[in-house]
Structures are given as structure tokens and as C-alpha cells.
Amino acid sequence: MIPYEVEYLRASSVQQALSILAQNPEAKILAGGHTLLPMMKLRLARPGLLVDIGRLPELRGIVVHEDSVSIGSATTHAELEASAELKRLAPLFPLAATVIADPTVRNRGTIGGALVHADPSADWPAVALAMDAEMEVAGGQGSRRIPAHEFFAGFMSTAVEPDEVLTRIHVPLPAPGxxxxxxxxxxxxxxxxxxxxxxxxxxxxxxxxxxxxxxxxxxxxxxxxxxxxxxxxxxxxxxxxxxxxxxxxxxxxxxxxxxxxxxxxxxxxxxxxxxxxxxxxxxxxxxx
Ligand SMILES: Cc1cc2nc3c(=O)[nH]c(=O)nc-3n(C[C@H](O)[C@H](O)[C@H](O)COP(=O)(O)OP(=O)(O)OC[C@H]3O[C@@H](n4cnc5c(N)ncnc54)[C@H](O)[C@@H]3O)c2cc1C
The missing domain is CATH 3.30.390.50 (CO dehydrogenase flavoprotein, C-terminal domain)
Structure with a gap:
């Protein structure tokens, strides 16, 4: 299918992405694009403006804290698969990453996109639930944390509002071995x-x-x-x-x-x- 014309903005920060979302109800966050773009081609989604957060350094990567490990929402499946920190501290993530799609999808698709899209057949929701992760979501009023078991609200539905951005996934440590x-x-x-x-x-x-x-x-x-x-x-x-x-x-x-x-x-x-x-x-x- 041929995509339709759409406005595209690359956000320079989460804060900027949030203010664009607040001012443009027809806008949608774009991360890896491996779900949203196919949906747009099929006309199952029709955002008027795409706000790209996929390259924001504040949303990328894995940070180890004393009692948790935090994963940026724009971290790709491939980065999770390769992470030495996760292999050591929370090995369910790299293990599950190996069976997501194929290397092409794993190199672009992000954990945040998969969690927010919440396809009933997606892999990361099960991993987040089994690891008792907490999702950090930023909005106009600041940030809030949502436990995984309250995050998924039914068929392709989550606790994230259209004007919010999932920023990080926090996994409590020590995690089950x-x-x-x-x-x-x-x-x-x-x-x-x-x-x-x-x-x-x-x-x-x-x-x-x-x-x-x-x-x-x-x-x-x-x-x-x-x-x-x-x-x-x-x-x-x-x-x-x-x-x-x-x-x-x-x-x-x-x-x-x-x-x-x-x-x-x-x-x-x-x-x-x-x-x-x-x-x-x-x-x-x-x-x-
Ligand atoms: C051929 C193919 C095979 C696949 N196989 C699998 C598979 O085996 N298992 C699996 O789990 N998945 C699979 N996927 C899905 C893939 O993992 C997607 O990349 C992923 O589900 C969505 O991530 P994304 O970064 O591409 O999100 P996008 O497509 O950019 O966005 C998806 C949705 O999430 C929203 N969004 C994205 N990031 C954020 C954020 N940080 N905050 C708020 N909203 C956000 C977007 O607005 C959009 O509604 C497959 C996809 C393809 C094309």
C-alpha cells in the first residue's frame, strides 16, 4: 500500500514531544515505525503529524541502579538482545528479544513502541509482566509510574494517554535468576x-x-x-x-x-x- 502524505517532526527532547502532542491532537509518537507505518499504509491509523522520538538519547539505553535497571523506551529489540548488563541482571529480556521477528525488525523496533501498541501477540508485554516492571510515563503534569499489571488495559489498549510518552521501563533488582x-x-x-x-x-x-x-x-x-x-x-x-x-x-x-x-x-x-x-x-x- 502507498502511504499518504503526513507531516513529520523530529523532537529534540521529550519535553518538546509532549508540547507538540498537547498542541496537536492529530499527532502521534513515532519510535521504530515498525507497527505504526504499516498501520498507516493499511489506513488503520491516520495521524496527521508524526513526532519522531526514536533517536532521543534520553530515551535510549540501559542504566543500572542499585535496586533497579532502567531501560529507555526507544531502546531497540536488538540492543536488548545484545546487552551484557541485562544478560547478567535480568536475562529474560535478552532471551525474549532473540525470538522477536527477524534481525531487520529487531534493529528498528523499540520496546516502548511494542509496549504502548500492546498487540495481544507481542512479546514484551509478557516479559514486563513476569519481571514486575514499572513503566514511567511523562505527560503535561509530570511523570508517573505504572506497574506492568495495571499498564495493559485490554485489546491494544494501555494506561498511556494520547498526549503522554512512555519514557523508561524500570525493572526491580535483584531479578529472578x-x-x-x-x-x-x-x-x-x-x-x-x-x-x-x-x-x-x-x-x-x-x-x-x-x-x-x-x-x-x-x-x-x-x-x-x-x-x-x-x-x-x-x-x-x-x-x-x-x-x-x-x-x-x-x-x-x-x-x-x-x-x-x-x-x-x-x-x-x-x-x-x-x-x-x-x-x-x-x-x-x-x-x-
Ligand atoms: C514483520 C514484523 C514482524 C514482527 N514480529 C514481532 C514479534 O514476533 N513479536 C513482537 O512483539 N513484535 C513484532 N513486531 C512488532 C515490532 O516489534 C514493532 O517494532 C513494535 O511492536 C513497535 O515498536 P516500534 O518502535 O516500531 O513502534 P512504532 O511503530 O513507532 O509505534 C507503535 C505505537 O506505539 C506508539 N509509541 C511508540 N513509542 C512510544 C512511546 N515511547 N510513548 C508513547 N507512545 C509510543 C506509537 O504512537 C504507535 O501508536 C513485528 C513487526 C513486523 C513489521
Missing amino acids: RVAYRKFRHPSSGYAVAAAAVAINVAKDGYSWGRIAITGVADAAFRAWEAGALLEGSFADLPDKVDAIVEAAFTNVTPLEDNFADGAYRLQLGRVMLKRALVDALEPRRGD
Whole structure:
């Protein structure tokens, strides 16, 4: 499809982007453009003005603090995949990045764009939920932080208002060390038909707790609270609880249906992905 004519401005700061958004209700933020531009070509989105924040240094990169690691919203999937800090401190991010689309998309697409667009089959929402991340959002009245489990508001909908900018994603440290991500990719798009993120923390005395999040299966990524609660207890007991955890994760979930996967198939793929992710996370390691 041929794109239509549109005004384009490259913002020089988040502050400038916010004032452009405040003055132009038809304006939209552009980050990597790998979702917005295809939507514009298909006439599914019709912004009159694009405000490019993709190259703002204040929105790029990974900063390690004492009790958190903060990721700029315009950091690309490829940068997250390659980050040595994340591999060491929050390995679920680089792990999930490897299965997002292809290298071309990973080099341009940003974590912030994926989180705000909130496609029900996107990967980062599940990672943000499993890592208990907080999203920092800037607006005319200043900044606010939104926990991941309050950020996703339903089908392609988030707590970010049209005149706000997602600036950073904060991940609490220490983050769980046993992480796994399993995804059944759609054969043409590469998006998740079903994917499961698992993060388990194991203390020296063998006591464990963790979080589970699912994407692709329902109209929005979700945290599987009851299933996650079953991760709490003796780590040694977890292998016997896998089936119960998988069952709990999909109880009362209304699945998405499309030409590729009906509801029952999608739920079953979700169960299989979660079971595989749990097996990965529970795998014996040197020193256990
Ligand atoms: C062929 C292909 C395959 C793909 N496969 C996958 C996949 O397997 N898994 C997956 O998760 N994704 C996949 N994607 C999506 C890709 O990851 C996108 O890049 C990403 O979802 C959107 O990021 P972006 O930076 O391109 O955002 P853009 O397209 O620039 O923006 C997307 C939306 O978010 C808004 N926005 C962007 N940044 C901000 C911000 N900081 N604050 C407020 N609003 C903002 C924009 O206004 C727009 O509405 C695929 C895309 C393509 C083209």
C-alpha cells in the first residue's frame, strides 16, 4: 500500500514531544515505525503529524541502579538482545528479544513502541509482566509510574494517554535468576500465537517464588497470578507441581480466535508453551 502524505517532526527532547502532542491532537509518537507505518499504509491509523522520538538519547539505553535497571523506551529489540548488563541482571529480556521477528525488525523496533501498541501477540508485554516492571510515563503534569499489571488495559489498549510518552521501563533488582521464554510463532508474521514467560527466584535455603505471564492467547498479555503463587515454596517440590501450575494459568481465560488458531487450539498451545518454559526454568544447573 502507498502511504499518504503526513507531516513529520523530529523532537529534540521529550519535553518538546509532549508540547507538540498537547498542541496537536492529530499527532502521534513515532519510535521504530515498525507497527505504526504499516498501520498507516493499511489506513488503520491516520495521524496527521508524526513526532519522531526514536533517536532521543534520553530515551535510549540501559542504566543500572542499585535496586533497579532502567531501560529507555526507544531502546531497540536488538540492543536488548545484545546487552551484557541485562544478560547478567535480568536475562529474560535478552532471551525474549532473540525470538522477536527477524534481525531487520529487531534493529528498528523499540520496546516502548511494542509496549504502548500492546498487540495481544507481542512479546514484551509478557516479559514486563513476569519481571514486575514499572513503566514511567511523562505527560503535561509530570511523570508517573505504572506497574506492568495495571499498564495493559485490554485489546491494544494501555494506561498511556494520547498526549503522554512512555519514557523508561524500570525493572526491580535483584531479578529472578531462573527465567525462561517459550513461544509458538505464527508461521508468517513471527508474532506469538502463544508464549509463556517464567521467572523464578530461588533462595540459598531452597525456598522459591516466581511469576508467570502469558501472551498471544487472550485479548491482552496477562499475569497468571494463581499459577505464579504455586511457585512459592520448596524449589525441590516444583517439578511435581508443573501440571497444576499449567492448569491454574489457563483457568477462566477467554482465548482469542482467528483463522490460524481457534480458541481450544490456542489454549492448548499456551499450556504446552508454559509447560516447556517451566521445564526450562527448573532444569538442574551446576552447583544445585
Ligand atoms: C514483520 C514484523 C514482524 C514482527 N514480529 C514481532 C514479534 O514476533 N513479536 C513482537 O512483539 N513484535 C513484532 N513486531 C512488532 C515490532 O516489534 C514493532 O517494532 C513494535 O511492536 C513497535 O515498536 P516500534 O518502535 O516500531 O513502534 P512504532 O511503530 O513507532 O509505534 C507503535 C505505537 O506505539 C506508539 N509509541 C511508540 N513509542 C512510544 C512511546 N515511547 N510513548 C508513547 N507512545 C509510543 C506509537 O504512537 C504507535 O501508536 C513485528 C513487526 C513486523 C513489521
